[in-house]
Amino acid sequence: MIATEFEHRLLNVRSHYRVSPWISPRADEAPLLRSWQRCRDAGMREHESVNFELVGRAMLAELDDEWGPLVRSARPETERLASAVGGAGGVVMLFNPRGVIIDRMAHDSVVHPVLRLATRVGMNVAERCVGTTAPGIALAEGLPYLVGREAHFFANLRPFFCVAAPVDGPRGERLAALDITCYDNVPGFDVQTLVQDAALAIENRQFVPGDERVVVHFHPRAEMVDTAHEALLMVDAAGSVVGANRSACRLLNQPRGALLGRPFTQCFDRRLGALFGASLRRQGGDLVEMHSHDGLLVMARFESAPRGGTPAAAPPPSPNLAGLAPGHPAAGAPSEAEAETRLRDLELRAIHAALDAQGGNVSAAARRLGISRSTIYRRLGTPATGH
Incomplete structure (x- = not known):
């Protein structure tokens, strides 16, 4: 794809920012340009057709074995998101790092038939298969992205409109991408913020305390603790940080790589050694003050596993x-x-x-x-x- 083709397509993409007031021009178009160039370098041509093949049962079983725990962990968020956007004909999807759909939620009665076909669990919509998409960019670049109309590489995908955000683990490993896709329709409400908030909540659900790790919930505003916007650190029994979410990195003004392995006492004026093996699952007034070494005052809650480890699941109620x-x-x-x-x-x-x-x-x-x-x-x- 030569420079003049890039420029022509970018002009068309920029014109879409005027479709809905919540879509703002993107300052950095480099991720989109890189995706187009990768497609071109792979021998793709924009007028080729993308076909959505059938998915075998064996593959679905393999996906459930490998990704079932993540899907179930994310379900409270994906179900809430599907309830919020279902009336607009959108489909909520969770993709694994390879670009395969591992979960899907939608009000199918109002979903376009083409969108139902293209969003089945097990479909591989990685960049190498379907060209430029929002989940493809989110997985490759690690940032939320919106791809609609002319931003898609292949012409027959241009009726699609998708917004995606990456989902990372406590150590920064790429776990998934969360996406909302519509067909021949641009929602009139801010889908991007909804996706980003839900992705953050899914990331936060990966911070689970155990016998050898404590989760520290904190924020300068007490009411933000235990929300999707709280900061989280995971600390091991040796007192070292082994996990940090995006909010913690921003509040502490450190990249995740700089926080991992750092002693907790180099982050805050508090020791955590006495917390292991004790149950700190209290209600109400369990917040304490902490100061970071940069002088930031936060309200914090410390969560450790109950004594004796994670409790066994409650016996199932009567099935009838x-x-x-x-x-x-x-x-x-x-x-x-x-x-x-x-x-x-x-x-x-x-x-x-x-x-x-x-x-x-x-x-x-x-x-x-x-x-x-x-x-x-x-x-x-x-x-x-x-x-």
């Missing part, structure tokens, strides 16, 4: 909600109305217990209970998302 007894025989025979009320209460308690045990994953809770996802949504009075 309709079979739950409305009352104990010793209480006497309740009236029909009382029996119905007690049954509803027991059903709700079983649903909430299953959701808690599965980390908010509605699909897993439904399987655990032996009921459908729609039944859970009806009982809870919340809208369902297709999957």
Whole structure:
């Protein structure tokens, strides 16, 4: 692709920034230009057609074995995101580092048929397969990106509009990319902020305490602790930082690589040795003040594994909600109305217990209970998302 072709396509891409007020011009177009050039260098030509092949069951089973834990960890965020954007015909997807779709959430009744075909779990939409896309740039460049219309390398993908953000692990390893894609439609609301916030929340869910590690939650504003915007450090039993999220790097003004391996006492005026083996899962007033060595005052909460390690999962509730007894025989025979009320209460308690045990994953809770996802949504009075 020669320079004049670059310039012509960039003019078309820039014109799309005027489509919706929330889309702002990008100061750095280098990631997009690099993606186009990689496609060109790989022998791709923009008028070639991209086909979306069938996905075999064996491949789906392999994906679940390898990526199932990450998918389940991210599900509370992907389900919330799908509920938020589903009315606009968007599909929420999680990609592994190879560009393969490992999870998908959508209201399929309003999703364009072409988009349903292109977004099946197991589809490989890496740059080498489908050219320039937002998840491809997010995975390659490690930054959120928007690709719509002319920004796609291949002409037959230009009806697609996608926004993606990378998902990194506590040590900075690339875990996934989170994406919202629409077809022949640009949402009228700020999709990019929604994707970035959800990606941050998924990253934060990877900070899990254990027998040999403590998670430190902190922020200058107390109300921001335990939100998607909190800062997180993971510290091992030797007192060294072994994980840091993006907010921690910004607040401490250090790249992640400089924080990893650093003694916690070189970051803050507090020692963590006494915290290991003690349960610090308190409620309410568990925040303490800490000063960074640059003088920043933050409010912090320290989270370690309960004594004896991670507790075993709670036993599953009865899989048949309709079979739950409305009352104990010793209480006497309740009236029909009382029996119905007690049954509803027991059903709700079983649903909430299953959701808690599965980390908010509605699909897993439904399987655990032996009921459908729609039944859970009806009982809870919340809208369902297709999957």
